[in-house]
Amino acid sequence: MVMKVLVLGGGGREHALIWKIAKSTQVSQVYSVPGNAGIGQMAGVECYQVDVGKNFAGLIEFSKKKKIDLTVVGPEAPLVNGMVDAFEAAGLHILGPTQSAAKIEGSKVWAKELMERYAIPTAPFKVFDSVASAMTYLTEQNRFPIVVKADGLTGGKGAIVCGNLMEATTAVVQMMVDKEWGDAGNRVVIEDYLDGEEASFIVLTDGVNVVPLASSQDHKAIYEGGPNTGGMGAYSPAPVVTPEMHERIMREIIKPTITAMVDEGRLYRGVLYAGLMITADGPKVLEYNCRCGDPETQPIMVRLESDIVPALLACIDGTLDQVNLKWNDKAAVCVVMASGGYPGQYEKGKVITGLDAVGTMEDVVVFHSGTALDTQGQFVTAGGRVLGVTALGEDIRRAQLRAYQAVDLIKFEDEYHRTDIAWRAINR
Numbered sequence: 342m343v344m345k346v347l348v349l350g351g352g353g354r355e356h357a358l359i360w361k362i363a364k365s366t367q368v369s370q371v372y373s374v375p376g377n378a379g380i381g382q383m384a385g386v387e388c389y390q391v392d393v394g395k396n397f398a399g400l401i402e403f404s405k406k407k408k409i410d411l412t413v414v415g416p417e418a419p420l421v422n423g424m425v426d427a428f429e430a431a432g433l434h435i436l437g438p439t440q441s442a443a444k445i446e447g448s449k450v451w452a453k454e455l456m457e458r459y460a461i462p463t464a465p466f467k468v469f470d471s472v473a474s475a476m477t478y479l480t481e482q483n484r485f486p487i488v489v490k491a492d493g494l495t496g497g498k499g500a501i502v503c504g505n506l507m508e509a510t511t512a513v514v515q516m517m518v519d520k521e522w523g524d525a526g527n528r529v530v531i532e533d534y535l536d537g538e539e540a541s542f543i544v545l546t547d548g549v550n551v552v553p554l555a556s557s558q559d560h561k562a563i564y565e566g567g568p569n570t571g572g573m574g575a576y577s578p579a580p581v582v583t584p585e586m587h588e589r590i591m592r593e594i595i596k597p598t599i600t601a602m603v604d605e606g607r608l609y610r611g612v613l614y615a616g617l618m619i620t621a622d623g624p625k626v627l628e629y630n631c632r633c634g635d636p637e638t639q640p641i642m643v644r645l646e647s648d649i650v651p652a653l654l655a656c657i658d659g660t661l662d663q664v665n666l667k668w669n670d671k672a673a674v675c676v677v678m679a680s681g682g683y684p685g686q687y688e689k690g691k692v693i694t695g696l697d698a699v700g701t702m703e704d705v706v707v708f709h710s711g712t713a714l715d716t717q718g719q720f721v722t723a724g725g726r727v728l729g730v731t732a733l734g735e736d737i738r739r740a741q742l743r744a745y746q747a748v749d750l751i752k753f754e755d756e757y758h759r760t761d762i763a764w765r766a767i768n769r
């Protein structure tokens with residue numbers, strides 16, 4: 342079968358997915374909505390601006406007109422808002438959880454209560470729907486650090502590790518009073534701080550069978566100890582996920598979660614991402630996401646040797662037990678180049694140079710996030726995270742060196758990147 346695939350989203354994650362999907366022998370054409378300037382330059386890929394429309398009607402119309410055989414959704418919001426339900430009702434093939442299953446990311450309160458019901462390891466927590474009760478709890482506990490989380494979607498910015506009562510108060514006010522993330526802050530979760538090393542454990546599932554992707558680790562903070570962003574870099578594999586730990590994560594977290602979703606009548610199909618803390622006491626869930634990680638997907642796709650498309654189709658068909666993914670033994674490191682000021686205010690429209698030089702480097706792939714073309718056809722910045730520079734190497738150290746060699750060649754005004762991506766893996 343020769344298929345047309347639509348990928349929704351326009352970040353580095355989507356560029357990496359499209360890069361991999363476009364290599365499939367089963368795919369003749371990829372459509373990207375809305376995409377970005379980097380995606381738009383790929384052979385066999387077309388970007389479109391489509392008005393999503395009420396209940397995704399605009400996207401459904403687009404998919405029918407283009408005769409799309411498979412739709413892959415990058416970001417969480419459309420999934421949490423029922424895009425899969427709408428596409429399936431229209432008779433279209435789409436990969437991802439239904440709205441009721443995507444609640445695992447859409448509501449942190451619901452996800453925490455699910456873990457509690459099914460004894461899936463996570464930090465002890467309490468839920469609050471008023472500032473007064475949250476403040477009483479924080480004062481009584483008087484135990485720091487502690488973590489305050491908004492219930493709903495916040496673009497990865499709604500979990501705040503608070504070092505003292507003042508910081509915790511600020512976090513609660515920001516969420517519940519100032520409504521920084523709107524209704525997402527109507528309720529908050531306050532949970533115990535977990536000590537350990539983080540890992541992103543992402544799997545494909547057809548609702549019953551599970552195929553894990555390679556392990557990875559991202560760097561959420563803008564600099565070590567600084568505020569969280571969407572992610573400033575990532576690497577794969579994550580050495581903290583040893584073969585024994587991998588087995589424990591599957592047994593104690595992933596499989597119980599998939600089974601729990603069946604028991605809840607919310608069969609979970611698509612990508613499930615468990616954000617984990619590997620503690621002295623074993624792996625614990627920090628959060629679930631209902632989609633691929635960004636930037637984690639960038640090093641992961643670069644390491645994936647198998648065709649991804651049969652695996653995606655098997656998630657929909659319920660035949661994932663017949664899928665086996667092969668991974669490159671090399672390590673991959675992705676360094677995000679961002680606009681100065683991100684995750685706060687930043688300027689756009691800065692001309693990006695050096696991409697051609699990096700384009701000739703072996704074992705380096707540059708995925709675009711916030712980029713656009715100006716009237717002269719030059720790449721310019723158009724978002725907070727601009728590029729993900731991803732390199733393969735014999736080990737993490739060599740992959741890191743290679744990635745930074747490429748980063749050094751790329752320039753734009755006020756460019757910012759972390760200089761320490763993968764330090765934890767290298768220090769081990």
Ligand code: AMP
Pocket residue numbers: 464488490497499500501502532533534535536539561569616618627628
């Ligand atoms: P989340 O959005 O829930 O994954 O949280 C974002 C980040 O906050 C995580 O990647 C961790 O770095 C940190 N974090 C969240 N929950 C905890 C916790 N219970 N203990 C320590 N750090 C946490």
Ligand code: GLY
Pocket residue numbers: 497559571572630633634635636637
């Ligand atoms: N890199 C974190 C996330 O995608 O949620």
